[in-house]
Amino acid sequence: MQNFVYHNSTKIVFGTGTIEKIGEIVAPVVKKVLYLYGKGSIRKNGIYDKTTTSLRNAGVQLVEYGDVKANPLLSHTRFGIDVAKKEKVEAIVAVGGGSVIDEGKAIAAGVVADNDVWKFYDGSGTEIQAALPVFAVLTMSATGTEMNGGTVITNEETKQKIGVISPQLQPVASILDPTALFSVPPDQTAYGAVDAITHLLESYFTKSDPYTPLQDRYAEGIIKTITEITQTMQNKPNDLTARSTFMWAATLAWNGMAPSGVGSWGAPNHLIGHSMSVLYDTPHGASLSIALSGWLPWYAEQNETNKKQLLQFGKAVFDASTVTETIERFRGWFRSIKSPTKLSDIGVDEIGLAKIAANIGENSPLWGLPEYTATFSESILRRCE
Amino acid sequence: MQNFVYHNSTKIVFGTGTIEKIGEIVAPVVKKVLYLYGKGSIRKNGIYDKTTTSLRNAGVQLVEYGDVKANPLLSHTRFGIDVAKKEKVEAIVAVGGGSVIDEGKAIAAGVVADNDVWKFYDGSGTEIQAALPVFAVLTMSATGTEMNGGTVITNEETKQKIGVISPQLQPVASILDPTALFSVPPDQTAYGAVDAITHLLESYFTKSDPYTPLQDRYAEGIIKTITEITQTMQNKPNDLTARSTFMWAATLAWNGMAPSGVGSWGAPNHLIGHSMSVLYDTPHGASLSIALSGWLPWYAEQNETNKKQLLQFGKAVFDASTVTETIERFRGWFRSIKSPTKLSDIGVDEIGLAKIAANIGENSPLWGLPEYTATFSESILRRCE
Numbered sequence: 001m002q003n004f005v006y007h008n009s010t011k012i013v014f015g016t017g018t019i020e021k022i023g024e025i026v027a028p029v030v031k032k033v034l035y036l037y038g039k040g041s042i043r044k045n046g047i048y049d050k051t052t053t054s055l056r057n058a059g060v061q062l063v064e065y066g067d068v069k070a071n072p073l074l075s076h077t078r079f080g081i082d083v084a085k086k087e088k089v090e091a092i093v094a095v096g097g098g099s100v101i102d103e104g105k106a107i108a109a110g111v112v113a114d115n116d117v118w119k120f121y122d123g124s125g126t127e128i129q130a131a132l133p134v135f136a137v138l139t140m141s142a143t144g145t146e147m148n149g150g151t152v153i154t155n156e157e158t159k160q161k162i163g164v165i166s167p168q169l170q171p172v173a174s175i176l177d178p179t180a181l182f183s184v185p186p187d188q189t190a191y192g193a194v195d196a197i198t199h200l201l202e203s204y205f206t207k208s209d210p211y212t213p214l215q216d217r218y219a220e221g222i223i224k225t226i227t228e229i230t231q232t233m234q235n236k237p238n239d240l241t242a243r244s245t246f247m248w249a250a251t252l253a254w255n256g257m258a259p260s261g262v263g264s265w266g267a268p269n270h271l272i273g274h275s276m277s278v279l280y281d282t283p284h285g286a287s288l289s290i291a292l293s294g295w296l297p298w299y300a301e302q303n304e305t306n307k308k309q310l311l312q313f314g315k316a317v318f319d320a321s322t323v324t325e326t327i328e329r330f331r332g333w334f335r336s337i338k339s340p341t342k343l344s345d346i347g348v349d350e351i352g353l354a355k356i357a358a359n360i361g362e363n364s365p366l367w368g369l370p371e372y373t374a375t376f377s378e379s380i381l382r383r384c385e
Numbered sequence: 386m387q388n389f390v391y392h393n394s395t396k397i398v399f400g401t402g403t404i405e406k407i408g409e410i411v412a413p414v415v416k417k418v419l420y421l422y423g424k425g426s427i428r429k430n431g432i433y434d435k436t437t438t439s440l441r442n443a444g445v446q447l448v449e450y451g452d453v454k455a456n457p458l459l460s461h462t463r464f465g466i467d468v469a470k471k472e473k474v475e476a477i478v479a480v481g482g483g484s485v486i487d488e489g490k491a492i493a494a495g496v497v498a499d500n501d502v503w504k505f506y507d508g509s510g511t512e513i514q515a516a517l518p519v520f521a522v523l524t525m526s527a528t529g530t531e532m533n534g535g536t537v538i539t540n541e542e543t544k545q546k547i548g549v550i551s552p553q554l555q556p557v558a559s560i561l562d563p564t565a566l567f568s569v570p571p572d573q574t575a576y577g578a579v580d581a582i583t584h585l586l587e588s589y590f591t592k593s594d595p596y597t598p599l600q601d602r603y604a605e606g607i608i609k610t611i612t613e614i615t616q617t618m619q620n621k622p623n624d625l626t627a628r629s630t631f632m633w634a635a636t637l638a639w640n641g642m643a644p645s646g647v648g649s650w651g652a653p654n655h656l657i658g659h660s661m662s663v664l665y666d667t668p669h670g671a672s673l674s675i676a677l678s679g680w681l682p683w684y685a686e687q688n689e690t691n692k693k694q695l696l697q698f699g700k701a702v703f704d705a706s707t708v709t710e711t712i713e714r715f716r717g718w719f720r721s722i723k724s725p726t727k728l729s730d731i732g733v734d735e736i737g738l739a740k741i742a743a744n745i746g747e748n749s750p751l752w753g754l755p756e757y758t759a760t761f762s763e764s765i766l767r768r769c770e
Contacts (some may be wrong), residue, residue, distance in 0.1 A: 001563075001629040003400025014646065015388025033714055166714065178386075211626055215611070217606025225598045241596055244386040249599055259401065261633060287398060 002209050004265035008256055009146045011173040012249065016240070018065040019050050019137060019177045022093065023058030026135050029172065030090035032082065033135075036104045036214060038068045038096045042139060045183045049093050051137055063087040065196075068096065071284070073104035073278055074118055074155045081110035081117060084132075091133040098143030098152075098284075101136045105151040105169040105211055108132040121153055121162045123366045128375035134224065136174040140184055141247045142192030142285060143240060144199060144254025159359065161274040178244035186234040190337040191248060191285025193227060193230040197223050198269050198288040199254035205299060208263035211253040213347040215262050220316035222249050227317060230337050235245065269295050271367045275359035282346050290336040294384035296327050331385065353381050387561060387648035393641055394543040395532045396558040401625070402521060404435050404562045408443030408479065411520050414557065415475035418520075419706055420466065423453045423481045427524060428571060430568045436480050436522055440444030443719045448472040449758035451503040453481065456662055456669070457488035459503055459540045466495035466502060469517075476518040476557075483537075483580075483669075485527030486521045490536040490554040491515040502704065506538055506547040508751040513551040522652040525569050526632045529639025531559035531585060535662050539663060544658040544744065547751060561636065573618040576670025578603050578615040583654050584639040585671040590684060592650030600647050605701035607634050612702060615722050654680050656752045657762065660744035667731050674719040678726040679769035681712050715770065718748060738766050 013021060026033065035052065042048040065080050084092070084107055096102030108131040110117035133288060139144045143152065149170045152163040184192070200219040207215070226249050232242040256375040259265055272295065273287030282290075300310050300323050307323050314326025318333070331341050340346055343353055354374075361374030398406060412417065420437065427433040440447060452466050454458030469477070469492055479489030481624055493516040495502035495677065504511040523531045530536065534555045537548040569577070585604040592600070611634050617627040667675075685695045685708050692708050699711025703718070716726050725731055728738055739759075746759030 001399075001626070001633060005396065005398050011390065011392035013390050015386075028671065040399035050483060208625065209462065209629075213610045214607060214630060214637065218603065221602025221606055222599060225602065228598070241386070244646075245596075248386060252599065261629075 004260045006260045007167065008147060011170045012147060012176060012251070014176045015244075016177060016179050018175050019047060019180065020054050022135070022137055022175055023054035023056075023060060025173050026060050026091065026093060027174070029133060031059065032087070032089050033063070033091045033093045034080065034087070034104075034379055035062040035064045035087040036080065036092055036094045036096070036100055036107070037064075037066045038100050040066065041183065042095055045180070047095060047137065047139060051093070055093065063089055063150065064319040068100045068103050070099050071154045071161060071281065072099045072106075074153055074157075076112065077103050077106045077117060077153055079106040084111045089132070091135060093137070095137040095139065096146045096358050097138070097140030101134070101138070101171070102143070102146045102151040102153065104132070104134050104136070106153050108134050109166070109169060111231060113362070115307035118153075118155060120164050121347060123162075124198060128168045131166075131289055133192060134169065134171045136171045136181075138173070138174060138176050138201050138247070139180045139194060141181060141250035142195040145195070145252055146171060146176065147255040149253045150254075153176060159278050160363060161278040162363070164272075170245070174340065178240060178247045181233075181243040181247060182238045184237070188283070189233045189339065190230060190339045191283045193226050193246065193287040193288045193337065194334065194339050196250040196253040198292060199357060200258050202267040202269060202291070203259035203265040204264050204313070205306075206265045208265065209261070210305070212262045215258055216312065217258070219258050220313065222253055224317045225249055227333055234337065238254070243265045266369050267367065268369055268372060270316040271364060271372060271381065272360055273370055275356045275363065276346065276348075277354055279359060280346055280348065280352070286340050289339040289341055290343060290384050291345065293331050293334065294380045294382070295329065296330065297383045298380045300327070341385060343381060347368065353378065358380055386646040389645045391641060391645045392552065393532060393555065395556045397532060397636070398558060399560060399561045400629075401562060401564050403560050403680055404432060404565065405439050407436050407520070407522055408441075408445060409438035409558055410558050410560070411440060411445050411476065411478060412443035414518060416444065417472070417474050418448070418476045419474040419477045419489075419492065420447040420449045420470070420482070420745055421453060421477055421479045421485055421492070422449075422451045423467070423485050425451065427480055428567065430481060430526060430565070432522070436478075436649075440478065445736065448474055451454060453485045453486050453488050454665065456483045456539045456546060457491075459538055459542075462488050462491045462502060462538055463496065466642070467755060474517070478520045478522070480521070480522040480524065483527030483530045484520070485538040485766040486523070486556070487528070487538065489519050490516070490530070490769065491522070491538050493519050493550070494554060503538075503540060505549050506540070508547075513549070513553045516551075516553040519554065519556045521556045522565075523559060523561050523632070524565045524738045525573060525577060526635035527580040529581070529636055530639040531561065532636045535639070542665050544664045545748060547748070563625060563632045566618070566632060567623045568627040569622070569674060572723065574618045575615060576668045577703045578611050578631065579670040579674045579719065579724050581635040581638040581751060582611055583658075585643050587652040587654060588644035588650040588675070589698065590691075591650045591653065592644070592648065594646070595690065596759060597647045600643055602698065602701075604643050605698065607638055609702045610634055612718055617696050619722060632685065637663060651754050652752065653754055653757060656749060656754055656757060657745055657765065660671070660732070660741045660748065661731065664739070664740055664744055665731055665733065671725050674724040674726055674770050675731065678716050678719065679765045679767070681715065682768045683765045685712070695696045724747050726770060728766065738763065
């Protein structure tokens, strides 16, 4: 095992009926907040009413700011920073999925910064020194942002979707009420499952330390569980057992635990997927199942160590007995939950493939993966089946 | 999954060469500390010099207080509280194993309390409202106290060994340097391994929610890893890979993650083991391998659900195919690392067995396990083989 620092201060309040606790959690800390949300689905499923009532009853003043987009945009973030500054809010309450919470973190950092917020993302080395406190009420499980310091923002002008991690952005507290997932439709459920699994697989396969049984088994246990319950969530949206299990699984998948001690590692599938999303507005999880379908066969072809690791994964999760079987079962599972595995599934033709490869090549240095040039990335993209 | 709150704010600084960082971790927070340690093994292996030098170089003033016993005593704790008050220390730096850190937490709570410290342990309902900050440098892995709010103290007058958990006692930061384990002898290494495994098994078997695949697999992965590496640590004390893997495994085993979401649960094996320790001064881990050897067969005999759970455990950890095989392989593994499985192994005769059973019966209500009367406990103790 390699040296690491693990520090995750977020308080998780998990379970049915916890949404109504947001007021008592926020009120002891701050009295005026930016209440951030997305496209209004929380108005339909009652979460808007529950959270605003709870906050107001606890004496918390709300400045509402909605319309956060999936793959949240820099322009909307910048406007939110202006609103938050003008209204002198003391914290962000983000009510939504990963996009809303990620934008909430960006606003939290931008409000107290002297520089434009994109400086934190553009690779210029500007570090986040401080941020307003962030509280989250999670309504869609996938990105793990509710229990980590990560944020991903899309710059629509430069066509870049870039992530940043800072301990300053760790939410103070996050409410995880699995009943909030009941209204998540089957496609978003699938993409969330793929996203959570991919988070675990990035360090699982790219780690520099070859012997990490704790981390390997941690990842395998969570992934196997997710593969067992995703179709149940799609077929029975109100299945509390499946939804609650998945909600915690997705948080555990990306809270810093899995990669702790594995040494250096990268996130090539996220790099590849982000380029699809930024060019084709592909949902994040959908882009990742395509990326993995191409990246895994490439990975296995490199050497015997990689093959062995892929076989260990296949045995643990899919009861597979060969590398080929592992890849086929994994792709088969993606298809069974209706998450795409081919570029043609999202309407990408030959010209599109070249554009995605070029975009990967441009962004790869920012991700610490300069070997992912356009040419190299194209060869991976051609393996997506 | 059941509702839960998870909040673990301890910063873990893990790896070789991290002991020397204690000064830079403590100095920004406090300037005068109670430096707590045990029987002086840290003077032999260099950790005393490394830590005191690091703290003094960072400008931290030390009030030294040594001689903490394994199964730390109330009398020594009370004296430590007097010293800490008189010297007006601002924090505790505990350098040692679970006993030193546990006493450090008790002193931290006792210093700022109006009541005698035992009031927090005696079941009177007195809650810990505040405590001095606790910093830990771990030199023996077993109890998980480095990343939780637990503390266990033995009252030598009343013959009680009782644990308390409070968020106030969560260490601010803990240094986990696996090279500190190189000097842990084979017997203590075994007992640490048994302790960590038992921590995971308590909620694994006694949980109220029957469907918790995430928590089950989390536990199985850590336990399997520990069973694979313990003999390596005993045969090659300086094996950095095995020591570092175990050090993190033991922390993960009792940091609140495993029982989160499993509903209500108890710690019957700890209850049974504590009574052995208090009456026979049995090392904690040794008492637990005896307790499990009797408790598991009793558990399996109760109903089919229990049998199924034990078989799941046996398959995952020992590749066993029956319940009997699971118990035999588990006992065999205890023997292979020279941890006892019988009461006679620790010199307990018929009269002693009755005394232990009576002690369990007296303490069981405090543990929330009133069904563990003397008579009932005796029937479990008779199964230890």
